[in-house]
Amino acid sequence: MYQNKPRGGLLPELDNEQPFQPTFVEPIATALRQLKGVLGDVLHSVYLSGVIAHRKAGEVEDLPLTLVTTRALAVQEFSALNTVKFRIEQSSDAVKRVQIDVVPLKDATNLANIFRWGFFIKHCAVCLSGDNLARSFGHFEVSWEVSKAMNDDLAPRMRELRQKIALATKWGTQLDAAQDAAEKLINASFGLVAYKEQKWAHDLVSASEAFLAHYPDKSLEIERLFYLVERKRVKKRAVVDLMDSFGAWILSEYARIDRKIG
Structure with missing residues (x-):
């Protein structure tokens, strides 16, 4: 589940190479295909969090996805994402709900947001597609600044x-x-x-x-x-x-x- 834990109380990051439970492989692949079809080059990278990312999923789980985009999305693009969510939920018995959060690349990499997006990407998610931003951040420790x-x-x-x-x-x-x-x-x-x-x-x-x-x-x-x-x-x-x-x-x-x- 985790890569080797770093020294000194710093948190580990999730293992990007460990396979997911079989029932979620196809829904994840379908989600990636549809997201790329809807957003194309605007999609910088896709991250999965929650129990599926931790390889602790039950038979039916939510599929929480975070999309990093090269720019802010238009209203029509958000509408298209809602259609993607509906299609995945209807096509997979293993997925209870699809949750999609969107963050522009400039916000995800802004140092002012490091305790939010840096921490989340490094320690709470795995990269499913695109340039893995986790490589841009060092390991964090749990601090009050992170909690806030x-x-x-x-x-x-x-x-x-x-x-x-x-x-x-x-x-x-x-x-x-x-x-x-x-x-x-x-x-x-x-x-x-x-x-x-x-x-x-x-x-x-x-x-x-x-x-x-x-x-x-x-x-x-x-x-x-x-x-x-x-x-x-x-x-x-x-x-x-x-x-x-x-x-x-x-x-x-x-x-x-x-x-x-x-």
């Missing part, structure tokens, strides 16, 4: 997902947004303790366990977030209330810790 950078989009992301839930007219749309919100909140909660743990959690269970070791009084909130991860049908108001209250608490903790460390 990896979760600095929490507030706008919660606003976006909150609106999706409010406007949802079908359970599928609501459950997707609620699951995304819950996963984001669990990962953000882990960010509060990662620098103490001196490790990075790549799955929700280990992230929540590390968090609760430091904040045991938040066990009820974590339990309710896992209801949403499991896509249980919960009324909109209850979902939004949980997002608002726990999200606000996490943001206040980030601010408190930042003042303390800074």
